[in-house]
Amino acid sequence: MTRLQLFGLIAAAAxxxxxxxxxxxDKAAGRKLVYTCNGCHGVTGYTNAYPNYPVPKIAGQNEQxxxxxxxxxxxxERTHPTMMAQAESLSDKDIADIAAYLSSLAK
Numbered sequence: 001m002t003r004l005q006l007f008g009l010i011a012a013a014a015x016x017x018x019x020x021x022x023x024x025x026d027k028a029a030g031r032k033l034v035y036t037c038n039g040c041h042g043v044t045g046y047t048n049a050y051p052n053y054p055v056p057k058i059a060g061q062n063e064q065x066x067x068x069x070x071x072x073x074x075x076x077e078r079t080h081p082t083m084m085a086q087a088e089s090l091s092d093k094d095i096a097d098i099a100a101y102l103s104s105l106a107k
Contacts, residue, residue, distance in 0.1 A: 025063070025093075025100025033098050036086060060107030066099035 037058065040046055046055045058066060072078035073087035074095070090098070 025067075025096035025098070027097070027101045027104050029093075030097035030099070030101025033090075033094055034101060037098070037102070040082075057107070058102050059105035061103060063099045063103035066102050067095050070095045070098065 040048070040055045041058045043055070047053065048055050069078060070087045070090060071092075073080065073083040074090060076084065078084075087095075
């Protein structure tokens with residue numbers, strides 16, 4: 001096996017391991033927490049006023065992606081004033097619960 005093939009195999013295994021990891025959230029608790037999320041992310045065709053862009057649908061999104069995004073907004077690594085304000089008040093458990101619930105929904 002060449003080094004390039006070995007490197008590719010290792011990279012694929014790392015991506016698979018990272019992709020299969022997930023937050024350990026409580027879907028029922030998350031369902032109670034997403035009421036503010038639905039105001040924007042639950043409206044079909046909704047466009048944000050400023051900056052003007054279509055608001056993404058998050059139902060059915062990957063659980064780890066949702067958790068990472070919320071942690072990013074909370075830490076300031078990701079910047080969007082509304083999302084930063086929303087995430088600021090969330091605990092790590094809240095984020096895991098929200099991610100578990102939203103990822104369980106159909107797209």
